[in-house]
Amino acid sequence: MTAQPPEPSPRPAPSAELRASHDDREAVVEQLRDAAADGRIDLDELDARLEQALRSRTYAELAVLTADLPSPKSSESRPPLVLKGGMHGASRGPGRWEVPGHVIARGGMGGVKIDFSRTECRLTEVVVEAYGETAGVTIVIPDAWAADTSGMDPGFGGVKDKTTPDRLPGTPLIRLTGAGGMAGVVVRHPNRWERRKLRSNPTHG
Structure with a gap:
């Protein structure tokens, strides 16, 4: 009887005594805030746990x-968001919406606009697969975010990156892939009109 090869062992979890990073502490802070918002812990307990989280030095702490809270929902495990311009166009935002790790945008005949201005994204990177096609794709990101268009095929319409490289720590990088097509792909920060709207109604959902 032929012996079966051993099954590969699962990737080990971080050792409890390993030092935690700023990102590790921030992830726990967000999980605690979500738990308080869901009513799992009260505000006094939230304050105490937040203070302890910021002082923690290891994974064990x-x-x-x-330990008594459910695992956080992972945006990376969400299915891709697909937007198709079709004949009449398509858009997502500027209201609050949950950002998955992968967005696919096809400009079609009507164009696509993706506005991240009001989103609260906890991912370090979001891949936007954009195809300008006939009417183009426009992507709007907050000033603190940055974009990488090096993975794009410019096509006939080209790829215009009007963003600044001043990315703040902890904010997402929008990594663009795909092709400009006939109409092109544009990634930019909010324009004057959009900024005025954001200032006049900052809490709009």
Whole structure:
């Protein structure tokens, strides 16, 4: 009887005594805030746990703070968001919406606009697969975010990156792939009109 090869062992979890990073602490802080918003812990307990999270130095110290809470939902595991311009166009935003790790935008005849201005994205990177096609794709990102268009095929319409490289720590990088097509792909920060709208109604959902 032929012996079966051993099954590959799962990737080990971080050792409890390993030092935690700023991102590790921030992830626990967000999980605690979500738990308070869901009513799982009260505000006094939230304050105490947040203070402890910011002082934690190891994975073990952080794990204690979330041991009685459900695992956070991962945006990376969400299916891709697909937007097709078709004949009449398509858009997402500027209201608050949950950002998946992968967005696919096809300009079609009507064009596509993706506005991240009001989103609260916890991912370090979002891949936007954009195809300008006939009417183009426009992507609007907050000033603190940055974009990388090096993976794009400019096509006939080209790729215009009007963003600044001043990305703040902890904010997402929008990594563009795809092709400009006939009409092109534009990634930019909010324009004057959009900024005025954001200032006049900053809490709009």
